[in-house]
Amino acid sequence: MYSSAAHLAVLSLIVGAGSALLVCLLGLSYLRRVRMERPAIGTFNGRDVVTVFVLLSTIPLFYLSLPRWLLTSFLVLTFASALSFGLRPLLPPLALWSVVGGLLGLNLWLGTNALGTVAGWQVFWAENDVIVLLAAVFVANLYVQGGMRLKHVAWFALALAAYDVVFTSVAPVTDALVEAFLGFPLDPSIGMRFGFDNAAIGIGDLLVYGLFVLAAAKGYGRRAGRVAVAVVVFFGAVVPAGVPLLIDYVNARTDTLVPAQFWFGPAAFGTWLWLRHRYGRERTMREFLAGEDVGGRSSAAPRPPAVGSSAAGSGGHPDRAAAGSGPNVSGGGGAR
Amino acid sequence: MLDTGIRQFRMAMGIVWGRRLDPANIERLVGDALATLAEFGAPGADVGMLVDGPLTDPAARRQSATSNLRRTARRLSVVSPFYARRFAAAGVDVGRLDPDRLAAVPVTGKRDLVEHAGDFRATDVAAHLATRTTGTTGRPAEIWMSRYETRLWPAIGALAAVLRDDLRPEDLLQVNVSSRATAAVILDVATCALIGAGCRLLGVIPPDQALDSLGEGRVTLLTATPSYLGELVTAARRRGLGPADFRLRRIDVGGECLSPSLAAAARATFGAEVDDHFGMTEILPVTGRSCEQGHLHHDINTGHVEYLDPDTGAPAAAGALATVVVTPYFPYRECTPVFRYDTRDLVRRLPEEPLTCTVSGLPATSKVLGKADQALRSGTRVITPRELVEAVEALPTCPWPARFRAVIDDGRPRLTLPAAAVDGFGIAATVEHLADRGLDVDLDVVADDQAPQLRPLRCDLRETTFAARPAPTGV
Numbered sequence: 001m002y003s004s005a006a007h008l009a010v011l012s013l014i015v016g017a018g019s020a021l022l023v024c025l026l027g028l029s030y031l032r033r034v035r036m037e038r039p040a041i042g043t044f045n046g047r048d049v050v051t052v053f054v055l056l057s058t059i060p061l062f063y064l065s066l067p068r069w070l071l072t073s074f075l076v077l078t079f080a081s082a083l084s085f086g087l088r089p090l091l092p093p094l095a096l097w098s099v100v101g102g103l104l105g106l107n108l109w110l111g112t113n114a115l116g117t118v119a120g121w122q123v124f125w126a127e128n129d130v131i132v133l134l135a136a137v138f139v140a141n142l143y144v145q146g147g148m149r150l151k152h153v154a155w156f157a158l159a160l161a162a163y164d165v166v167f168t169s170v171a172p173v174t175d176a177l178v179e180a181f182l183g184f185p186l187d188p189s190i191g192m193r194f195g196f197d198n199a200a201i202g203i204g205d206l207l208v209y210g211l212f213v214l215a216a217a218k219g220y221g222r223r224a225g226r227v228a229v230a231v232v233v234f235f236g237a238v239v240p241a242g243v244p245l246l247i248d249y250v251n252a253r254t255d256t257l258v259p260a261q262f263w264f265g266p267a268a269f270g271t272w273l274w275l276r277h278r279y280g281r282e283r284t285m286r287e288f289l290a291g292e293d294v295g296g297r298s299s300a301a302p303r304p305p306a307v308g309s310s311a312a313g314s315g316g317h318p319d320r321a322a323a324g325s326g327p328n329v330s331g332g333g334g335a336r
Numbered sequence: 337m338l339d340t341g342i343r344q345f346r347m348a349m350g351i352v353w354g355r356r357l358d359p360a361n362i363e364r365l366v367g368d369a370l371a372t373l374a375e376f377g378a379p380g381a382d383v384g385m386l387v388d389g390p391l392t393d394p395a396a397r398r399q400s401a402t403s404n405l406r407r408t409a410r411r412l413s414v415v416s417p418f419y420a421r422r423f424a425a426a427g428v429d430v431g432r433l434d435p436d437r438l439a440a441v442p443v444t445g446k447r448d449l450v451e452h453a454g455d456f457r458a459t460d461v462a463a464h465l466a467t468r469t470t471g472t473t474g475r476p477a478e479i480w481m482s483r484y485e486t487r488l489w490p491a492i493g494a495l496a497a498v499l500r501d502d503l504r505p506e507d508l509l510q511v512n513v514s515s516r517a518t519a520a521v522i523l524d525v526a527t528c529a530l531i532g533a534g535c536r537l538l539g540v541i542p543p544d545q546a547l548d549s550l551g552e553g554r555v556t557l558l559t560a561t562p563s564y565l566g567e568l569v570t571a572a573r574r575r576g577l578g579p580a581d582f583r584l585r586r587i588d589v590g591g592e593c594l595s596p597s598l599a600a601a602a603r604a605t606f607g608a609e610v611d612d613h614f615g616m617t618e619i620l621p622v623t624g625r626s627c628e629q630g631h632l633h634h635d636i637n638t639g640h641v642e643y644l645d646p647d648t649g650a651p652a653a654a655g656a657l658a659t660v661v662v663t664p665y666f667p668y669r670e671c672t673p674v675f676r677y678d679t680r681d682l683v684r685r686l687p688e689e690p691l692t693c694t695v696s697g698l699p700a701t702s703k704v705l706g707k708a709d710q711a712l713r714s715g716t717r718v719i720t721p722r723e724l725v726e727a728v729e730a731l732p733t734c735p736w737p738a739r740f741r742a743v744i745d746d747g748r749p750r751l752t753l754p755a756a757a758v759d760g761f762g763i764a765a766t767v768e769h770l771a772d773r774g775l776d777v778d779l780d781v782v783a784d785d786q787a788p789q790l791r792p793l794r795c796d797l798r799e800t801t802f803a804a805r806p807a808p809t810g811v
Contacts, residue, residue, distance in 0.1 A: 042340035147376070289377075
């Protein structure tokens with residue numbers, strides 16, 4: 001079996017651009033129509049950015065130290081939290097936990113039993129993608145509806161740019177994560193298998209893209225949101241998909257790991273500076289809700305999240321747009 | 337947001353474990369609450385739990401009261417010479433106290449506080465600031481506060497004020513209570529400082545000067561006693577001022593009975609809501625507030641509140657008159673603690689029915705009806721000061737604040753009013769007006785210059801200024 005770099009780039013572009021667009025558009029739609037409950041006191045601030053950055057930076061290292069069963073347990077907990085936060089305003093409790101349990105249970109079964117064929121991989125990825133997509137949409141909304149501003153996202157993305165380079169190119173943490181997750185249940189990535197090749201993008205990347213677009217739309221309106229979507233698609237999907245054609249990102253395991261945030265972070269930061277220069281201060285959530293950008297119904301959850309908590313960790317890793325070529329059946333390292 | 341959660345957790349743990357709270361932590365929570373309002377315009381879910389406490393369930397309420405009472409009594413038996421003696425004399429096992437066994441501890445009266453002031457002071461904290469009652473009911477009592485209390489009370493008050501939207505950073509609060517009411521004044525100042533609101537301390541100055549200040553257009557909140565509010569309303573009406581001349585959005589009153597007539601007149605004159613509060617220096621930081629249905633709700637998160645028959649000291653029955661007896665809990669009160677303090681403020685217990693008001697999570701009574709010792713007994717009939725205030729202030733002559741003297745003379749109530757209260761209305765009509773309100777009284781009328789001698793009011797604690805003094809000549 002053989003896969004060319006160009007072929008992989010096209011697959012990466014399809015997966016990366018498609019999933020980034022889906023996260024952004026679904027996230028915007030959720031932001032406009034659904035109100036997540038928030039604690040009595042608390043709004044996202046600069047310290048939360050640092051906290052989230054530290055958590056997202058260290059959780060992967062923690063994950064790598066866990067035995068498989070414990071890692072899977074943590075992932076179940078993480079995804080169950082993220083999904084329940086977002087579905088709570090939409091579904092009654094019984095339906096909510098049925099959906100969450102069904103999605104996660106099916107994923108565990110597929111991840112354990114269906115990865116023997118390409119079709120099995122595709123079914124697994126499709127189901128996994130739904131979970132990761134929803135988790136990214138919900139967590140991005142949780143942060144932005146909790147008061148996260150474009151300023152926070154811009155600095156966050158810039159910090160992740162440095163992080164991504166270090167942990168992809170210098171210390172191979174990202175490589176280890178791909179190896180730990182690929183081919184096992186609840187892979188925190190959106191991906192798809194095309195014959196021999198797997199193309200995937202991590203939930204951390206998608207979360208940052210969602211945050212960027214949602215915060216831009218909240219802070220500066222629809223036009224800024226459209227600009228942000230364009231930045232996400234180009235610097236978050238097109239560039240990372242195409243850059244392996246120019247730069248060799250193939251690792252020792254023959255996976256191609258692109259530090260997507262390295263390309264996206266500076267672009268996001270620059271976009272924020274431009275928006276701030278052009279439009280001035282960002283709107284607050286109150287001003288956003290009072291504006292014309294909000295439509296549809298507003299939902300209220302029967303129970304709020306824990307007071308003061310910013311969000312459950314996404315469990316993801318703002319790592320890369322990973323285009324890995326996996327083995328025929330079991331995932332993990334692959335050979336071309 | 338994460339640090340806000342940690343702060344709330346720390347505060348909650350302090351409350352649960354009964355340890356001293358960190359005032360700085362609560363002060364930072366005030367900042368968090370302000371940031372929340374700036375971002376969202378309103379607090380999030382379950383703000384009621386944070387403001388009014390989690391004690392809506394009777395079982396939880398009782399459990400909380402038991403642990404708080406035991407903790408408070410245990411501490412007092414060690415650090416308060418007065419209560420160490422009192423518990424010992426009563427043979428009370430402080431470790432087994434609960435709301436049902438409280439009756440074993442005699443109530444503490446103002447006389448105790450005045451005559452044994454030094455013995456009330458806790459031996460384990462340094463006294464920092466003394467605040468005296470204004471002494472309108474006799475000799476003033478002195479309450480010492482620790483530095484901890486001077487920071488904790490405003491912090492808790494500011495947090496509640498922000499979350500209830502009682503005080504905003506853009507507000508300017510004008511304080512027209514006696515400058516000697518140290519506790520009230522420093523609470524107002526510190527609360528405004530924490531929230532970033534303006535605070536104008538004027539004291540009980542001549543009403544026209546206070547009106548001039550209100551009319552400058554920046555004052556949005558006013559704190560005063562009902563009697564002083566009566567003087568302000570009278571002066572404003574005399575000057576032809578109306579809502580368009582003020583920017584007030586709320587007037588907070590307390591310390592005396594506010595009649596519906598005066599409240600309505602104040603609303604009409606100043607164009608602002610009038611809120612009736614309950615507060616008393618001796619039992620701080622336990623306070624009470626009125627709801628839209630006219631109930632008085634005491635804060636049971638910071639203290640235990642009992643409603644006792646004013647004569648027998650037994651728990652008052654539903655619908656009966658009661659005196660309010662309060663035990664502020666440690667760690668909210670530490671320097672001059674009191675246990676079962678009998679305020680002698682009369683209230684009427686409500687019927688045993690579920691409350692339907694917006695503050696139904698807190699127990700409620702009628703509004704304060706006046707001091708028990710100022711109530712009149714005519715046969716089996718008890719005439720409360722509030723009845724008299726409300727009846728007099730409802731006279732068409734608008735005699736605000738109500739000046740009167742009421743006594744029992746030969747078994748009948750005799751009411752003395754200043755002439756201005758009946759001028760143009762007539763004595764017979766006044767008697768009929770009072771009778772329509774259940775007050776079958778004999779009426780006397782005295783000259784207006786004798787009015788201040790009829791009944792002391794808090795507005796009589798006048799603070800002079802040089803403003804009305806003629807310009808001096810010479811050196």
